[in-house]
Amino acid sequence: xxxxxxxxxxxxxEINNLNTFRASFRRNYEIYTALTVTEARTxxxxxxxEVIIADQRMPTTTGVEFFNSIKDRHPEPIRILLxxxxxxxxxIDSINKGQIFRFIRKPWEEYDIATAIANAHDLxxxxxxLREKVDAxxxxxxxxxxxxxSASHDMRSPLVSVLGIINLAKADGSITxxxxxxxxxxxxxxxxxEFIKKVIEYYRNSRIDADVEIVDFSRVIDEAIEANRHRNxxxxxxxDVRQEHVFRGDAFRCSIxxxxxxxxxxxxxxxxxxxxxxxxxxxxxxxxAVITIEDNGVGILAAHLGDIFRMFFRSNRNDNAGTGIxxxxxxxxxNKMGGTIEVDSAPGQGTKFEIILPNHVE
Amino acid sequence: MSSNRAIVLIxxxxxxxxxxxxxxxxxxxxxxxxxxxxxxxxxxFLASLPYSEPSATYSIVLLVDIKMPSMDGxxxxxRFEKLPLTLRHRCSIVLLSATLMVSxxxxxxxxxxxxxxxxxxxTVSALxxxxxxxx
Numbered sequence: 001x002x003x004x005x006x007x008x009x010x011x012x013x014e015i016n017n018l019n020t021f022r023a024s025f026r027r028n029y030e031i032y033t034a035l036t037v038t039e040a041r042t043x044x045x046x047x048x049x050e051v052i053i054a055d056q057r058m059p060t061t062t063g064v065e066f067f068n069s070i071k072d073r074h075p076e077p078i079r080i081l082l083x084x085x086x087x088x089x090x091x092i093d094s095i096n097k098g099q100i101f102r103f104i105r106k107p108w109e110e111y112d113i114a115t116a117i118a119n120a121h122d123l124x125x126x127x128x129x130l131r132e133k134v135d136a137x138x139x140x141x142x143x144x145x146x147x148x149x150s151a152s153h154d155m156r157s158p159l160v161s162v163l164g165i166i167n168l169a170k171a172d173g174s175i176t177x178x179x180x181x182x183x184x185x186x187x188x189x190x191x192x193x194e195f196i197k198k199v200i201e202y203y204r205n206s207r208i209d210a211d212v213e214i215v216d217f218s219r220v221i222d223e224a225i226e227a228n229r230h231r232n233x234x235x236x237x238x239x240d241v242r243q244e245h246v247f248r249g250d251a252f253r254c255s256i257x258x259x260x261x262x263x264x265x266x267x268x269x270x271x272x273x274x275x276x277x278x279x280x281x282x283x284x285x286x287x288x289a290v291i292t293i294e295d296n297g298v299g300i301l302a303a304h305l306g307d308i309f310r311m312f313f314r315s316n317r318n319d320n321a322g323t324g325i326x327x328x329x330x331x332x333x334x335n336k337m338g339g340t341i342e343v344d345s346a347p348g349q350g351t352k353f354e355i356i357l358p359n360h361v362e
Numbered sequence: 363m364s365s366n367r368a369i370v371l372i373x374x375x376x377x378x379x380x381x382x383x384x385x386x387x388x389x390x391x392x393x394x395x396x397x398x399x400x401x402x403x404x405x406x407f408l409a410s411l412p413y414s415e416p417s418a419t420y421s422i423v424l425l426v427d428i429k430m431p432s433m434d435g436x437x438x439x440x441r442f443e444k445l446p447l448t449l450r451h452r453c454s455i456v457l458l459s460a461t462l463m464v465s466x467x468x469x470x471x472x473x474x475x476x477x478x479x480x481x482x483x484x485t486v487s488a489l490x491x492x493x494x495x496x497x
Contacts (some may be wrong), residue, residue: 149463153429157375157460157482164381164483171486172388200462 005030006121007047011040011066012055012082021053024110029117037066044074051120053104053113056083056090064094071099076127078120082106148203151196159193191323198325201256205333210250212360217241217282217289220251224259231266234276241282247289248360253333258291260326261353265295267322268351273297284359291355299347308343366420367493371397372404372438373427373458382425382484389486391493392423401430401438408453409445421452423492425484428459428466435459439475454496458482 007030010021018033025031032047034040037058043049054063063081081094084106094100101123102116166186169175175182218241225237262278269276279294300308307313309331312324334341338358345351369392373379379397386392398404404424424442428435435457443450457470460482470479477496480488 152462153460156462157378157429160460160482161375161377161381164378164385167483167485168381168385168388171385197462204464 006051006117007049008032008051008053008117009034009040009043009047009049009077010053011035011037011058011063013058014055017055021113025113028114037061037069040066041070044070044077049077050124051080051117052077053080053082053117055106056081056094064090064097064100067094067100068097076124078124080104080116080120082108144203148200152200156193156196159189159196162189163193195323195325198323198329202325202329202332205253205256205329205336208252210336211252212248213251215247215249215251215254215289217243217247217254217284217291220255220258221262221280221282224255224262227259228263228266231263232269232276235266235269236275236277237280238277239280241280243282243284245284245286245359247284247357248362249289249357250337253337254357256333257330257355258293260330261293264326265293265297265351268297269295270298270348286361287359289357289359291357292352293355294350294352296350299349299351300343300345301347302345305343305345309341367392367423367496368394368396368420369423369425370404370408371395371425372399372401372430373397373425374399374430374432375427378427378482378484385484385486386489389489389493391489401426401433401441405438405441405445408442408449411449421454421496423496424453424455426455426457428457428461428470436469436473439473443475454478456480456492458484 005028008025009032010018011034012018012021013035015035018035022031022033032043032049034043037060040052040054044052052067054066056063058066063083067079067081078101079099080102081100082104083090091103094103101120104112104116163186166182166189169182177183218239221239221241225239229235262280265278273296275296277296279292281292281294283290304313309327311328313328314322314324330341334355334357340356342354343351344354369386371379371382371386373382376399379399383395383397386395396404396407398407408422426435426438430438433441439455442453442455454477455475456478457473457476458480459466459470461467467479467481470476478492480492
């Protein structure tokens with residue numbers, strides 16, 4: 001029981017006040033009293049009090065000065081000032097300098113003190129919980145950072161070794177493989193590697209702050225096409241970018257979005273399509289940019305259209321290319337940028353995405 | 363030209379070490395090849411080379427993995443830089459990693475002592491690029 005009582009330090013140069021206070025409240029609180037500032041300081045070093053009550057008028061100092069002097073070393077306890085007179089300057093001073101939570105006029109009423117202490121304690125508890133939550137969050141974040149770091153390395157490094165072995169085997173021709181098993185192994189490894197890369201990309205997207213700069217969509221699109229062309233060199237691209245207004249936005253996320261959509265447009269081509277193509281169109285306006293990307297690939301079932309932006313959703317579980325994370329990353333990146341995406345698709349005929357991004361005017 | 367450029371491989375991962383050795387032998391651009399699983403042993407080896415002798419003419423490429431448990435690639439460079447200048451003049455450092463952390467890549471590419479940064483897997487073309495770049 002005594003453990004749960006609120007710990008209070010009361011500083012007053014008049015012993016009678018201290019005694020009266022003790023007599024009135026000792027059943028309710030764990031009370032520590034001090035006649036001098038020195039005594040009060042010593043106590044603060046030893047006991048983690050939650051509420052400090054100080055008299056304003058003391059012979060060598062004031063309550064406000066005392067509070068001001070301890071605020072760096074003991075910022076947590078909530079401060080209550082007892083004052084016999086109400087000078088406005090005094091009040092302003094104490095609020096600004098001493099970070100006072102409540103004033104109580106002397107002579108005090110028991111009820112006022114009890115209310116003030118209860119409120120002060122609530123504040124103390126709330127602040128403490130907040131600090132604990134922040135600490136816990138910081139710890140969780142740090143662990144997540146470490147996990148991502150090790151995932152990016154420790155999960156990837158054996159995969160990369162396997163890829164290296166395959167490279168070597170191909171280079172020195174030491175494996176006879178009439179059935180193409182090595183190529184199958186390689187494609188599986190590349191898929192897993194792609195998945196790890198996507199997870200890291202998602203993580204980076206979720207944590208990196210937006211950096212507004214001028215975005216050159218022609219360049220972003222060219223780079224994204226270049227990075228993905230190797231997936232299927234048959235696909236022909238047509239790019240129609242007209243930037244009549246300078247677009248300012250988050251270039252990093254623009255490239256994440258375009259990279260994922262272009263990669264999908266290539267991956268989800270029909271194997272029997274004689275003329276696979278992807279058309280990209282960008283128009284900029286004073287307050288937005290509109291990007292469309294259209295392919296003549298496998299398309300998406302109407303029943304799946306509502307789910308494609310969900311994490312780990314895959315429209316076709318048998319496809320060898322999907323990780324179920326690309327469009328989720330696109331959606332998350334758009335959320336961060338305040339953009340929208342709409343999709344229109346006909347199975348067997350193709351898919352069209354339309355993206356609207358807000359233009360951050362200077 | 364292949365005879366006058368040696369390579370020192372430093373990687374805690376035995377598979378990669380073997381792999382890189384084979385790949386380098388296959389391309390034939392560097393010879394001899396010295397492999398070390400620990401950076402400390404590699405430093406000892408480098409320090410023991412008779413570099414002040416005028417007869418020792420070949421240059422050395424150090425192919426160093428970034429993430430190693432005892433000493434990472436960057437700490438390796440710090441220690442390497444305490445070795446005699448006559449030795450260091452003959453060496454070029456190439457850092458290697460399987461990392462996806464942009465911070466590592468940036469750090470490696472910005473490091474004044476790093477000639478190249480290569481993402482694993484090491485390929486024949488990357489090796490040839492290094493050989494050409496340092497020619």
